[in-house]
Amino acid sequence: MIKHKEHFHGSDLEKIEQYYGIKKEDIISFSANVNPLGISPNLRKTLSEHLNAITTYPDREYTSLRHCIAEYIHSDAEHIIVGNGSTELISLFIQIEHPKKAMVLGPTYSEYEREIFLGGGTTHYYPLKEADDFALNIEDFTACLNESIDLLVICNPNNPTSSAITRTQMRQILDVCKQYDIFVMVDETYVEFTENMEEITSIPLTHYYNNIIILRGTSKFFAAPGLRLGYAVTGNHDLIKSINTRQNPWTINSLAVIAGELMFQDQDYIKKTRELISSERAKIYQALQENPNYKPYPPSANFILVKILKEDLTSQDLFDRTILKGLMIRDCSTFPFLDQKYIRFCFMMPEDNRKLLDCLMQ
Structure with missing residues (x-):
């Protein structure tokens, strides 16, 4: 059985809060791969009636x-x-x-x-x-x-x-x-x-x-x-x-x-989700392709795997840099066959994605 290193899962906001001293309510999780639109409006409006x-x-x-x-x-x-x-x-x-x-x-x-x-x-x-x-x-x-x-x-x-x-x-x-x-x-x-x-x-x-x-x-x-x-x-x-x-x-x-x-x-929620993810996926992939410090791999899902090309930069460095701004990405050194040169993050709302890209491009 491959030994998996300790890591922060997308749901580990309490651990992040304790370790970095950042309130979990102030963290935008790009690690959990969850739809940024939140739950279906139809569900939010109707479930209480049942x-x-x-x-x-x-x-x-x-x-x-x-x-x-x-x-x-x-x-x-x-x-x-x-x-x-x-x-x-x-x-x-x-x-x-x-x-x-x-x-x-x-x-x-x-x-x-x-x-x-x-x-x-x-x-x-x-x-x-x-x-x-x-x-x-x-x-x-x-x-x-x-x-x-x-x-x-x-x-x-x-x-x-x-x-x-x-x-x-x-x-x-x-x-x-x-x-x-x-x-x-x-x-x-x-x-x-x-x-x-x-x-x-x-x-x-x-x-x-x-x-x-x-x-x-x-x-x-x-x-x-x-x-x-x-x-x-x-x-x-x-x-x-x-x-x-x-x-x-x-x-x-x-x-x-x-x-x-x-x-x-x-159906309206399903359509909006697909349109949002499609648009943000294309924009983020293109932005990363244009940066010499990163190699993004073609994404099919609502997240992207990125290789760090800059020699003196690691996935832990990027995790620390982004989390201190309340943005949580995934350090992929915990996955089999990947090392400290890989990160993963999901696509959130456009303004949040822009904050993350600005942070990564520093």
Whole structure:
């Protein structure tokens, strides 16, 4: 198991407050990768009218919520499992599949490795190459797959590289995995932020492949990490049955169910989010490309990975410089295969993005 260094997570504002003496209310977190618009206005306006929902148990099958999600993602309600955040679903899936040897595309989110380790399995990384701008070389990657691997984990778009795999490429991966009896878990936490989501999401593939499960949540795109509402999509009915059997009843509370239904139907909010992120992503990428001190990698998600080219400048230096101005970025030296020359930050509101760029360009 790769040893991950201590770091400040995007939610560690209390630790930041204590360490740097800055009030958490005064910190703009560019590290949490959360939608800067905040929660859906429809949700904010309407949820209080449904407080009486907590006086009854939610529907044990979450039928209405699953149908609402199905309409949102253009899939079948029977293919959807809801959970207490995507983290619960990752844990349940790993417990059921019980992989002995998993392959993970890295650098990436450490929770996958942790869950595999807790389940008694080992994790092997396929490193995305900096020379390729961290884009996956499909031919080289699929040549590394073999019958000793029983689980493949892909974050798409990937965190922290912001690189993405197209659905056509995913189909090539699934075909090879099918040959070796490898199950594929795809985390699509950030796919809704992408410019060309219809070319990236693997959800349509669940109609044709039974060796794939896709995970999504409401923490990032819908700015509701405290809601703890996630969902999985798979066409494997045996897996759905196993998860439903193992999962605790009423894993999602009544208000979270209503909140989910309100958010998934707020088309105006969804449209505004995509327009904002698209505009800011293009502006920030271009600004960084023009600065000789940095190399930005092409971003697909709502965040960008940047390499520091200036010799006497490290990711810790930049973290300290920005946090003292109340701007929190991610020092990426904690990720496998990255070092003290990489930072990551998400796209916030235009005026906040300008403050961060001004700070970085000093």
